[in-house]
Amino acid sequence: xxxxxxxxxxxxxxxxxxxxxxxxxxxxxxxxxxxxxxxxxxxxxxxxxxxxxxxxxxxxxxxxxxxxxxxxxxxxxxxxxxxxxxxxxxxxxxxxxxxxxxxxxxxxxxxxxxxxxxxxxxxxxxxxxxxxxxxxxxxxxxxxxxxxxxxxxxxxxxxxxxxxxxxxxxxxxxxxxxxxxxxxxxxxxxxxxxxxxxxxxxxxxxxxxxxxxxxxxxxxxxxxxxxxxxxxxxxxxxxxxxxxxxxxxxxxxxxxxxxxxxxxxxxxxxxxxxxxxxxxxxxxxxxxxxxxxxxxxxxxxxxxxxxxxxxxxxxxxxxxxxxxxxxxxxxxxxxxxxxxxxxxxxxxxxxxxxxxxxxxxxxxxxxxxxxxxxxxxxxxxxxxxxxxx
Amino acid sequence: xxxxxxxxxxxxxxxxxxxxxxxxxxxxxxxxxxxxxxxxxxxxxxxxxxxxxxxxxxxxxxxxxxxxxxxxxxxxxxxxxxxxxxxxxxxxxxxxxxxxxxxxxxxxxxxxxxxxxxx
Numbered sequence: 001x002x003x004x005x006x007x008x009x010x011x012x013x014x015x016x017x018x019x020x021x022x023x024x025x026x027x028x029x030x031x032x033x034x035x036x037x038x039x040x041x042x043x044x045x046x047x048x049x050x051x052x053x054x055x056x057x058x059x060x061x062x063x064x065x066x067x068x069x070x071x072x073x074x075x076x077x078x079x080x081x082x083x084x085x086x087x088x089x090x091x092x093x094x095x096x097x098x099x100x101x102x103x104x105x106x107x108x109x110x111x112x113x114x115x116x117x118x119x120x121x122x123x124x125x126x127x128x129x130x131x132x133x134x135x136x137x138x139x140x141x142x143x144x145x146x147x148x149x150x151x152x153x154x155x156x157x158x159x160x161x162x163x164x165x166x167x168x169x170x171x172x173x174x175x176x177x178x179x180x181x182x183x184x185x186x187x188x189x190x191x192x193x194x195x196x197x198x199x200x201x202x203x204x205x206x207x208x209x210x211x212x213x214x215x216x217x218x219x220x221x222x223x224x225x226x227x228x229x230x231x232x233x234x235x236x237x238x239x240x241x242x243x244x245x246x247x248x249x250x251x252x253x254x255x256x257x258x259x260x261x262x263x264x265x266x267x268x269x270x271x272x273x274x275x276x277x278x279x280x281x282x283x284x285x286x287x288x289x290x291x292x293x294x295x296x297x298x299x300x301x302x303x304x305x306x307x308x309x310x311x312x313x314x315x316x317x318x319x320x321x322x323x324x325x326x327x328x329x330x331x332x333x334x335x336x337x338x339x340x341x342x343x344x345x346x347x348x349x350x351x352x353x354x355x356x357x358x359x360x361x362x363x364x365x366x367x368x369x370x371x372x373x374x375x376x377x378x379x380x381x382x383x384x385x386x387x388x389x
Numbered sequence: 390x391x392x393x394x395x396x397x398x399x400x401x402x403x404x405x406x407x408x409x410x411x412x413x414x415x416x417x418x419x420x421x422x423x424x425x426x427x428x429x430x431x432x433x434x435x436x437x438x439x440x441x442x443x444x445x446x447x448x449x450x451x452x453x454x455x456x457x458x459x460x461x462x463x464x465x466x467x468x469x470x471x472x473x474x475x476x477x478x479x480x481x482x483x484x485x486x487x488x489x490x491x492x493x494x495x496x497x498x499x500x501x502x503x504x505x506x507x508x
Contacts, residue, residue: 059444243481246440308437
Protein backbone atom coordinates (compact mmCIF):
# COMPACT_ATOMS: atom_id res chain seq x y z
CA UNK A 1 0.00 0.00 0.00
CA UNK A 2 2.83 2.33 0.92
CA UNK A 3 4.36 2.01 -2.54
CA UNK A 4 1.09 3.08 -4.11
CA UNK A 5 1.09 6.43 -2.34
CA UNK A 6 3.43 8.28 -4.69
CA UNK A 7 1.46 6.99 -7.66
CA UNK A 8 -1.78 8.02 -6.03
CA UNK A 9 -0.29 11.42 -5.21
CA UNK A 10 0.88 11.86 -8.78
CA UNK A 11 -2.53 10.87 -10.04
CA UNK A 12 -4.26 13.34 -7.73
CA UNK A 13 -1.87 16.10 -8.75
CA UNK A 14 -2.53 15.55 -12.42
CA UNK A 15 -6.25 15.41 -11.69
CA UNK A 16 -5.95 18.79 -9.94
CA UNK A 17 -4.13 20.46 -12.78
CA UNK A 18 -6.71 18.91 -15.05
CA UNK A 19 -4.35 18.55 -18.01
CA UNK A 20 -1.04 17.15 -19.04
CA UNK A 21 2.11 19.14 -18.47
CA UNK A 22 2.24 22.31 -20.56
CA UNK A 23 3.91 25.70 -20.78
CA UNK A 24 2.01 28.99 -20.68
CA UNK A 25 3.75 30.89 -23.49
CA UNK A 26 0.75 30.71 -25.79
CA UNK A 27 -1.88 31.31 -23.13
CA UNK A 28 -3.77 34.38 -22.09
CA UNK A 29 -6.95 35.72 -20.56
CA UNK A 30 -9.94 37.60 -21.88
CA UNK A 31 -11.70 39.85 -19.39
CA UNK A 32 -15.44 39.27 -19.34
CA UNK A 33 -16.48 42.66 -18.20
CA UNK A 34 -20.03 42.25 -17.01
CA UNK A 35 -19.86 38.81 -15.45
CA UNK A 36 -16.72 39.30 -13.37
CA UNK A 37 -14.99 36.39 -15.01
CA UNK A 38 -11.98 35.75 -17.21
CA UNK A 39 -11.76 33.25 -20.03
CA UNK A 40 -8.43 31.41 -20.16
CA UNK A 41 -7.40 31.06 -23.79
CA UNK A 42 -4.87 29.25 -25.95
CA UNK A 43 -3.60 31.31 -28.88
CA UNK A 44 -2.14 28.28 -30.69
CA UNK A 45 -5.36 26.29 -30.84
CA UNK A 46 -7.37 29.54 -30.86
CA UNK A 47 -9.70 28.22 -28.21
CA UNK A 48 -11.10 28.91 -24.78
CA UNK A 49 -9.67 26.48 -22.23
CA UNK A 50 -11.93 27.43 -19.37
CA UNK A 51 -13.36 30.21 -17.24
CA UNK A 52 -12.50 31.60 -13.85
CA UNK A 53 -15.28 33.40 -12.04
CA UNK A 54 -15.61 35.59 -8.99
CA UNK A 55 -13.31 38.49 -9.88
CA UNK A 56 -15.78 41.23 -8.98
CA UNK A 57 -16.37 44.44 -10.96
CA UNK A 58 -14.20 44.19 -14.06
CA UNK A 59 -15.30 47.34 -15.83
CA UNK A 60 -11.98 48.85 -16.85
CA UNK A 61 -9.93 45.85 -15.79
CA UNK A 62 -6.35 45.19 -16.77
CA UNK A 63 -3.82 42.47 -16.08
CA UNK A 64 -0.10 41.87 -15.77
CA UNK A 65 1.75 38.55 -15.60
CA UNK A 66 4.20 36.86 -13.28
CA UNK A 67 7.49 36.42 -15.07
CA UNK A 68 6.96 32.66 -15.32
CA UNK A 69 3.74 33.36 -17.22
CA UNK A 70 1.68 31.20 -14.91
CA UNK A 71 -0.20 33.81 -12.92
CA UNK A 72 -2.19 36.80 -14.11
CA UNK A 73 -2.74 39.67 -11.69
CA UNK A 74 -6.10 41.19 -12.58
CA UNK A 75 -6.90 44.69 -11.36
CA UNK A 76 -10.62 45.38 -11.09
CA UNK A 77 -12.47 48.65 -10.89
CA UNK A 78 -13.79 47.79 -7.42
CA UNK A 79 -10.25 47.72 -6.02
CA UNK A 80 -10.02 43.96 -6.31
CA UNK A 81 -6.60 42.47 -7.04
CA UNK A 82 -6.94 38.86 -8.10
CA UNK A 83 -4.07 36.47 -8.72
CA UNK A 84 -5.27 33.94 -11.23
CA UNK A 85 -3.56 30.61 -11.90
CA UNK A 86 -3.78 29.93 -15.64
CA UNK A 87 -2.68 26.32 -15.35
CA UNK A 88 -5.02 25.24 -12.57
CA UNK A 89 -7.65 27.68 -13.79
CA UNK A 90 -8.52 28.99 -10.39
CA UNK A 91 -8.13 32.06 -8.21
CA UNK A 92 -4.89 31.65 -6.28
CA UNK A 93 -5.43 34.73 -4.13
CA UNK A 94 -7.72 37.72 -4.05
CA UNK A 95 -7.80 40.91 -2.02
CA UNK A 96 -9.76 44.15 -2.09
CA UNK A 97 -7.03 46.75 -1.85
CA UNK A 98 -8.83 50.03 -2.55
CA UNK A 99 -12.25 51.51 -3.19
CA UNK A 100 -11.74 52.33 -6.84
CA UNK A 101 -8.85 51.13 -8.92
CA UNK A 102 -7.72 51.55 -12.50
CA UNK A 103 -4.85 49.19 -13.17
CA UNK A 104 -1.44 48.03 -12.13
CA UNK A 105 2.07 46.92 -12.98
CA UNK A 106 4.63 44.30 -12.01
CA UNK A 107 8.22 45.14 -11.06
CA UNK A 108 11.29 44.39 -13.11
CA UNK A 109 12.27 41.50 -10.82
CA UNK A 110 8.72 40.15 -10.77
CA UNK A 111 8.50 40.25 -6.98
CA UNK A 112 6.28 43.30 -6.58
CA UNK A 113 2.83 44.03 -7.91
CA UNK A 114 1.68 47.65 -7.79
CA UNK A 115 -1.89 48.90 -8.07
CA UNK A 116 -2.87 52.43 -9.07
CA UNK A 117 -5.95 53.75 -7.35
CA UNK A 118 -8.45 56.53 -7.83
CA UNK A 119 -10.01 56.12 -4.42
CA UNK A 120 -8.15 56.54 -2.14
CA UNK A 121 -5.74 58.11 -4.63
CA UNK A 122 -2.32 56.50 -4.59
CA UNK A 123 -0.26 53.43 -5.34
CA UNK A 124 -0.07 50.29 -3.23
CA UNK A 125 2.68 47.75 -3.62
CA UNK A 126 2.20 44.07 -2.82
CA UNK A 127 4.32 40.96 -2.55
CA UNK A 128 3.69 39.12 -5.82
CA UNK A 129 3.61 35.74 -4.07
CA UNK A 130 1.36 36.47 -1.11
CA UNK A 131 -0.29 39.80 -2.05
CA UNK A 132 0.85 41.08 1.33
CA UNK A 133 0.90 44.90 1.41
CA UNK A 134 4.50 46.13 1.41
CA UNK A 135 4.19 49.84 0.68
CA UNK A 136 1.43 52.41 0.52
CA UNK A 137 2.21 55.58 -1.42
CA UNK A 138 -0.62 58.10 -1.02
CA UNK A 139 -0.81 60.57 -3.91
CA UNK A 140 -0.97 63.63 -1.70
CA UNK A 141 -0.44 67.06 -3.15
CA UNK A 142 -0.91 70.74 -2.43
CA UNK A 143 -0.88 71.25 1.34
CA UNK A 144 -0.94 67.47 1.75
CA UNK A 145 -4.62 67.23 2.57
CA UNK A 146 -5.77 66.23 -0.89
CA UNK A 147 -5.14 62.98 -2.73
CA UNK A 148 -5.02 62.74 -6.49
CA UNK A 149 -6.31 60.02 -8.74
CA UNK A 150 -3.36 58.05 -10.08
CA UNK A 151 -3.07 57.20 -13.78
CA UNK A 152 -0.51 55.71 -16.16
CA UNK A 153 1.32 53.41 -13.75
CA UNK A 154 4.21 51.64 -15.48
CA UNK A 155 7.15 49.53 -14.35
CA UNK A 156 10.52 51.00 -15.24
CA UNK A 157 14.00 49.50 -14.89
CA UNK A 158 15.59 49.52 -11.46
CA UNK A 159 12.52 48.06 -9.75
CA UNK A 160 10.84 51.43 -10.06
CA UNK A 161 7.32 52.44 -10.92
CA UNK A 162 6.39 55.64 -12.73
CA UNK A 163 2.91 57.17 -12.59
CA UNK A 164 1.05 60.44 -13.02
CA UNK A 165 -1.29 62.37 -10.71
CA UNK A 166 -4.38 63.45 -12.65
CA UNK A 167 -5.54 66.10 -10.18
CA UNK A 168 -2.10 67.41 -9.24
CA UNK A 169 -0.32 67.56 -12.60
CA UNK A 170 2.70 65.65 -11.34
CA UNK A 171 4.75 62.62 -12.38
CA UNK A 172 6.22 60.45 -9.63
CA UNK A 173 8.87 57.77 -9.89
CA UNK A 174 8.93 55.42 -6.92
CA UNK A 175 12.07 53.37 -6.32
CA UNK A 176 11.08 50.07 -4.73
CA UNK A 177 14.53 48.49 -4.57
CA UNK A 178 13.81 48.34 -0.85
CA UNK A 179 10.14 47.41 -1.06
CA UNK A 180 9.09 48.56 2.39
CA UNK A 181 10.91 51.88 2.06
CA UNK A 182 9.91 53.40 -1.26
CA UNK A 183 11.86 56.46 -2.35
CA UNK A 184 9.73 58.81 -4.42
CA UNK A 185 11.08 61.35 -6.89
CA UNK A 186 8.43 63.94 -7.79
CA UNK A 187 8.27 65.96 -10.98
CA UNK A 188 5.95 68.89 -10.35
CA UNK A 189 4.06 71.20 -12.71
CA UNK A 190 4.35 68.78 -15.59
CA UNK A 191 1.07 69.97 -17.13
CA UNK A 192 -2.66 70.01 -16.59
CA UNK A 193 -4.61 66.77 -16.07
CA UNK A 194 -2.34 63.94 -17.17
CA UNK A 195 -4.80 61.21 -18.09
CA UNK A 196 -2.59 58.23 -18.90
CA UNK A 197 1.04 57.41 -19.32
CA UNK A 198 3.46 54.92 -20.75
CA UNK A 199 7.07 53.94 -20.73
CA UNK A 200 8.82 53.46 -24.08
CA UNK A 201 9.72 49.85 -24.94
CA UNK A 202 13.38 50.45 -23.95
CA UNK A 203 12.33 51.69 -20.52
CA UNK A 204 14.03 55.05 -20.98
CA UNK A 205 11.25 57.60 -21.41
CA UNK A 206 8.08 58.01 -19.40
CA UNK A 207 5.38 60.03 -21.08
CA UNK A 208 2.08 61.31 -19.75
CA UNK A 209 -0.62 62.58 -22.10
CA UNK A 210 -2.27 65.80 -20.94
CA UNK A 211 -5.98 66.32 -21.14
CA UNK A 212 -6.25 69.81 -19.65
CA UNK A 213 -3.84 71.34 -22.13
CA UNK A 214 -2.11 70.43 -25.37
CA UNK A 215 1.09 68.44 -25.26
CA UNK A 216 2.77 65.50 -23.56
CA UNK A 217 4.97 65.52 -20.47
CA UNK A 218 8.20 63.58 -20.97
CA UNK A 219 10.73 62.41 -18.41
CA UNK A 220 14.06 60.93 -19.52
CA UNK A 221 14.54 58.29 -16.83
CA UNK A 222 18.22 58.05 -17.70
CA UNK A 223 18.59 61.75 -16.93
CA UNK A 224 16.00 62.45 -14.25
CA UNK A 225 17.98 65.51 -13.09
CA UNK A 226 16.83 67.26 -16.27
CA UNK A 227 13.26 67.14 -15.00
CA UNK A 228 10.11 66.82 -17.07
CA UNK A 229 9.69 68.66 -20.33
CA UNK A 230 6.76 69.19 -22.58
CA UNK A 231 6.80 67.86 -26.11
CA UNK A 232 4.34 68.02 -28.99
CA UNK A 233 2.84 71.31 -27.94
CA UNK A 234 0.41 70.91 -30.82
CA UNK A 235 -0.64 67.49 -29.59
CA UNK A 236 -4.10 67.52 -28.13
CA UNK A 237 -7.47 68.90 -28.77
CA UNK A 238 -6.22 72.19 -30.15
CA UNK A 239 -8.30 75.32 -30.27
CA UNK A 240 -11.50 73.55 -31.20
CA UNK A 241 -11.81 71.66 -27.88
CA UNK A 242 -13.48 68.68 -29.44
CA UNK A 243 -15.54 66.39 -27.25
CA UNK A 244 -13.83 63.13 -26.32
CA UNK A 245 -16.18 60.20 -25.86
CA UNK A 246 -13.57 57.91 -24.44
CA UNK A 247 -10.15 58.63 -23.04
CA UNK A 248 -7.45 57.20 -25.32
CA UNK A 249 -5.32 54.50 -23.76
CA UNK A 250 -1.67 55.27 -23.98
CA UNK A 251 -0.48 51.84 -22.92
CA UNK A 252 -1.05 50.75 -26.45
CA UNK A 253 1.04 53.54 -27.89
CA UNK A 254 3.01 52.07 -30.68
CA UNK A 255 6.68 52.66 -31.30
CA UNK A 256 7.85 51.22 -34.59
CA UNK A 257 10.76 52.03 -36.87
CA UNK A 258 11.90 55.12 -34.95
CA UNK A 259 8.43 56.56 -34.95
CA UNK A 260 5.74 56.63 -32.33
CA UNK A 261 2.10 56.44 -33.34
CA UNK A 262 -0.21 58.21 -30.94
CA UNK A 263 -3.96 58.63 -30.70
CA UNK A 264 -4.95 62.24 -31.33
CA UNK A 265 -7.35 63.42 -28.64
CA UNK A 266 -10.83 64.10 -29.92
CA UNK A 267 -9.69 64.00 -33.55
CA UNK A 268 -10.02 61.37 -36.23
CA UNK A 269 -6.26 61.09 -36.60
CA UNK A 270 -3.23 59.08 -35.58
CA UNK A 271 -0.21 61.27 -34.96
CA UNK A 272 3.24 60.20 -36.11
CA UNK A 273 6.18 61.35 -34.03
CA UNK A 274 9.93 60.98 -34.55
CA UNK A 275 11.27 59.34 -31.37
CA UNK A 276 14.72 60.93 -31.76
CA UNK A 277 13.57 64.54 -31.93
CA UNK A 278 10.08 64.08 -30.40
CA UNK A 279 8.74 66.22 -33.24
CA UNK A 280 5.52 65.48 -35.05
CA UNK A 281 6.26 64.24 -38.56
CA UNK A 282 2.80 63.34 -39.82
CA UNK A 283 -0.88 62.72 -39.24
CA UNK A 284 -2.83 59.80 -40.63
CA UNK A 285 -6.60 60.26 -41.03
CA UNK A 286 -8.65 57.41 -39.57
CA UNK A 287 -12.32 56.58 -39.13
CA UNK A 288 -12.92 57.84 -35.59
CA UNK A 289 -11.32 59.00 -32.34
CA UNK A 290 -8.54 56.45 -31.71
CA UNK A 291 -8.50 54.61 -28.39
CA UNK A 292 -5.80 51.97 -28.82
CA UNK A 293 -3.05 52.47 -31.41
CA UNK A 294 -1.00 49.30 -31.31
CA UNK A 295 1.99 48.12 -33.32
CA UNK A 296 2.20 44.57 -34.55
CA UNK A 297 5.30 43.16 -32.83
CA UNK A 298 7.39 43.55 -36.00
CA UNK A 299 6.33 47.19 -36.38
CA UNK A 300 5.09 46.86 -39.96
CA UNK A 301 1.44 47.44 -39.09
CA UNK A 302 -0.41 49.68 -36.67
CA UNK A 303 -3.88 48.59 -35.60
CA UNK A 304 -6.35 51.21 -34.37
CA UNK A 305 -9.72 50.97 -32.64
CA UNK A 306 -12.07 53.83 -31.89
CA UNK A 307 -14.23 55.57 -29.32
CA UNK A 308 -18.02 55.64 -29.30
CA UNK A 309 -19.77 56.00 -31.76
CA UNK A 310 -17.26 54.59 -34.29
CA UNK A 311 -16.32 51.67 -32.08
CA UNK A 312 -17.44 48.89 -34.36
CA UNK A 313 -14.48 49.38 -36.66
CA UNK A 314 -10.79 48.64 -36.68
CA UNK A 315 -8.30 50.08 -39.14
CA UNK A 316 -4.81 48.98 -40.09
CA UNK A 317 -2.03 51.41 -41.01
CA UNK A 318 0.92 50.21 -43.07
CA UNK A 319 4.00 51.88 -41.60
CA UNK A 320 5.85 51.93 -44.92
CA UNK A 321 2.99 53.54 -46.79
CA UNK A 322 1.94 55.69 -43.79
CA UNK A 323 -1.73 55.22 -44.55
CA UNK A 324 -4.73 53.05 -43.77
CA UNK A 325 -4.60 49.90 -45.87
CA UNK A 326 -7.43 47.89 -44.35
CA UNK A 327 -10.73 48.52 -42.56
CA UNK A 328 -12.47 45.75 -40.64
CA UNK A 329 -15.77 45.44 -38.78
CA UNK A 330 -15.18 42.76 -36.16
CA UNK A 331 -18.41 43.47 -34.28
CA UNK A 332 -20.15 46.04 -32.11
CA UNK A 333 -18.12 47.90 -29.51
CA UNK A 334 -14.53 46.83 -30.13
CA UNK A 335 -12.74 47.45 -26.85
CA UNK A 336 -9.32 45.89 -27.20
CA UNK A 337 -6.83 44.11 -29.46
CA UNK A 338 -3.96 41.79 -28.62
CA UNK A 339 -1.32 40.35 -30.94
CA UNK A 340 0.03 36.85 -30.63
CA UNK A 341 3.66 37.03 -29.43
CA UNK A 342 5.13 37.27 -32.93
CA UNK A 343 2.18 38.99 -34.52
CA UNK A 344 0.77 36.54 -37.06
CA UNK A 345 -2.68 36.83 -35.49
CA UNK A 346 -4.58 39.51 -33.65
CA UNK A 347 -7.42 38.88 -31.20
CA UNK A 348 -10.12 41.54 -31.06
CA UNK A 349 -12.91 41.85 -28.48
CA UNK A 350 -16.38 42.94 -29.62
CA UNK A 351 -18.21 43.68 -26.39
CA UNK A 352 -21.77 44.04 -27.57
CA UNK A 353 -21.63 41.05 -29.89
CA UNK A 354 -20.26 38.87 -27.06
CA UNK A 355 -17.39 37.53 -29.09
CA UNK A 356 -13.67 37.60 -29.64
CA UNK A 357 -12.63 37.58 -33.28
CA UNK A 358 -9.23 36.28 -34.42
CA UNK A 359 -7.69 37.64 -37.63
CA UNK A 360 -4.70 36.70 -39.71
CA UNK A 361 -2.66 39.94 -39.84
CA UNK A 362 -1.15 39.18 -43.27
CA UNK A 363 -4.32 38.33 -45.20
CA UNK A 364 -6.81 40.09 -42.86
CA UNK A 365 -9.00 37.01 -43.09
CA UNK A 366 -11.11 36.06 -40.11
CA UNK A 367 -9.80 32.81 -38.65
CA UNK A 368 -12.33 32.15 -35.92
CA UNK A 369 -14.79 33.63 -33.47
CA UNK A 370 -14.94 32.71 -29.81
CA UNK A 371 -17.93 33.35 -27.55
CA UNK A 372 -17.29 35.59 -24.52
CA UNK A 373 -19.55 37.56 -22.17
CA UNK A 374 -19.04 41.28 -22.90
CA UNK A 375 -15.34 40.82 -23.57
CA UNK A 376 -13.02 43.78 -22.97
CA UNK A 377 -9.27 43.44 -22.38
CA UNK A 378 -7.28 40.57 -23.91
CA UNK A 379 -3.94 39.85 -22.27
CA UNK A 380 -1.46 37.24 -23.48
CA UNK A 381 1.34 35.91 -21.29
CA UNK A 382 3.97 37.36 -23.66
CA UNK A 383 3.39 40.59 -21.74
CA UNK A 384 5.39 39.02 -18.89
CA UNK A 385 8.63 39.70 -20.76
CA UNK A 386 7.98 43.29 -21.83
CA UNK A 387 8.95 46.49 -20.03
CA UNK A 388 5.88 48.62 -19.39
CA UNK A 389 3.42 45.73 -19.58
CA UNK B 390 -44.12 67.90 13.95
CA UNK B 391 -42.28 64.76 13.22
CA UNK B 392 -42.84 63.31 9.80
CA UNK B 393 -39.60 61.39 9.64
CA UNK B 394 -40.95 57.94 10.59
CA UNK B 395 -43.59 58.31 7.95
CA UNK B 396 -41.09 59.25 5.25
CA UNK B 397 -39.08 56.18 6.10
CA UNK B 398 -41.94 54.07 4.86
CA UNK B 399 -41.89 55.67 1.44
CA UNK B 400 -39.67 53.78 -0.99
CA UNK B 401 -36.44 55.58 -1.89
CA UNK B 402 -37.49 55.70 -5.50
CA UNK B 403 -40.65 57.62 -4.63
CA UNK B 404 -38.70 60.06 -2.46
CA UNK B 405 -36.27 60.68 -5.26
CA UNK B 406 -39.12 61.24 -7.69
CA UNK B 407 -40.75 63.67 -5.27
CA UNK B 408 -37.46 65.44 -4.82
CA UNK B 409 -37.08 65.72 -8.55
CA UNK B 410 -40.54 67.27 -8.92
CA UNK B 411 -39.86 69.77 -6.16
CA UNK B 412 -36.49 70.76 -7.53
CA UNK B 413 -37.36 71.00 -11.17
CA UNK B 414 -40.98 71.93 -11.54
CA UNK B 415 -40.20 73.24 -15.04
CA UNK B 416 -39.07 69.85 -16.27
CA UNK B 417 -42.21 67.85 -16.80
CA UNK B 418 -41.79 64.17 -15.95
CA UNK B 419 -40.13 62.69 -19.02
CA UNK B 420 -42.18 60.26 -21.02
CA UNK B 421 -40.56 56.83 -20.82
CA UNK B 422 -38.67 55.85 -23.96
CA UNK B 423 -39.82 52.75 -25.87
CA UNK B 424 -38.66 49.41 -24.43
CA UNK B 425 -36.10 49.03 -27.19
CA UNK B 426 -34.73 52.53 -26.76
CA UNK B 427 -34.73 52.01 -22.99
CA UNK B 428 -32.44 49.02 -23.45
CA UNK B 429 -30.13 51.09 -25.64
CA UNK B 430 -30.01 53.96 -23.17
CA UNK B 431 -29.38 51.68 -20.21
CA UNK B 432 -26.58 50.03 -22.13
CA UNK B 433 -25.12 53.37 -23.19
CA UNK B 434 -25.06 54.64 -19.61
CA UNK B 435 -23.72 51.42 -18.11
CA UNK B 436 -21.10 50.78 -20.79
CA UNK B 437 -20.14 54.08 -22.41
CA UNK B 438 -20.70 56.48 -19.52
CA UNK B 439 -19.34 53.59 -17.47
CA UNK B 440 -15.94 53.82 -19.12
CA UNK B 441 -15.33 56.93 -17.00
CA UNK B 442 -17.98 56.65 -14.26
CA UNK B 443 -17.68 52.89 -13.75
CA UNK B 444 -19.97 50.08 -14.85
CA UNK B 445 -21.53 50.20 -11.39
CA UNK B 446 -21.54 54.03 -11.59
CA UNK B 447 -19.46 54.25 -8.42
CA UNK B 448 -17.07 56.58 -10.21
CA UNK B 449 -13.73 56.41 -11.97
CA UNK B 450 -11.99 59.28 -13.68
CA UNK B 451 -15.46 60.81 -13.57
CA UNK B 452 -17.45 61.21 -10.32
CA UNK B 453 -19.92 58.61 -8.99
CA UNK B 454 -23.44 58.77 -10.45
CA UNK B 455 -25.25 57.16 -7.53
CA UNK B 456 -28.50 58.51 -6.03
CA UNK B 457 -26.75 59.59 -2.82
CA UNK B 458 -24.11 61.56 -4.73
CA UNK B 459 -26.64 63.23 -7.05
CA UNK B 460 -29.33 63.95 -4.46
CA UNK B 461 -28.19 67.51 -3.75
CA UNK B 462 -27.84 68.42 -7.41
CA UNK B 463 -30.69 70.01 -9.38
CA UNK B 464 -32.00 67.73 -12.11
CA UNK B 465 -31.97 70.63 -14.54
CA UNK B 466 -28.22 71.12 -14.25
CA UNK B 467 -27.61 67.37 -14.51
CA UNK B 468 -29.63 67.33 -17.73
CA UNK B 469 -27.44 70.03 -19.22
CA UNK B 470 -24.28 68.30 -18.04
CA UNK B 471 -25.41 65.20 -19.93
CA UNK B 472 -26.43 67.11 -23.04
CA UNK B 473 -23.72 69.74 -23.21
CA UNK B 474 -20.83 68.31 -21.20
CA UNK B 475 -18.78 70.20 -18.64
CA UNK B 476 -16.11 72.52 -20.04
CA UNK B 477 -12.77 72.19 -18.25
CA UNK B 478 -13.42 68.54 -17.45
CA UNK B 479 -13.32 65.43 -19.65
CA UNK B 480 -17.16 65.23 -19.65
CA UNK B 481 -18.25 65.45 -23.31
CA UNK B 482 -21.65 66.54 -24.66
CA UNK B 483 -23.99 63.67 -25.51
CA UNK B 484 -26.65 65.71 -27.31
CA UNK B 485 -25.77 64.18 -30.67
CA UNK B 486 -26.81 60.79 -29.35
CA UNK B 487 -29.99 61.48 -27.36
CA UNK B 488 -32.94 63.83 -27.14
CA UNK B 489 -33.55 66.22 -24.25
CA UNK B 490 -36.40 64.01 -23.06
CA UNK B 491 -34.06 61.01 -23.05
CA UNK B 492 -31.49 62.98 -21.05
CA UNK B 493 -34.24 63.83 -18.55
CA UNK B 494 -35.17 60.16 -18.34
CA UNK B 495 -31.52 59.20 -17.71
CA UNK B 496 -31.21 61.82 -14.97
CA UNK B 497 -34.41 60.58 -13.34
CA UNK B 498 -33.17 57.01 -13.42
CA UNK B 499 -29.75 57.97 -12.07
CA UNK B 500 -31.32 59.84 -9.16
CA UNK B 501 -33.59 56.92 -8.40
CA UNK B 502 -30.97 54.22 -8.81
CA UNK B 503 -30.08 53.29 -12.37
CA UNK B 504 -31.53 50.05 -13.79
CA UNK B 505 -29.28 47.11 -14.56
CA UNK B 506 -28.92 45.87 -18.10
CA UNK B 507 -31.33 43.11 -19.01
CA UNK B 508 -30.14 40.40 -21.28
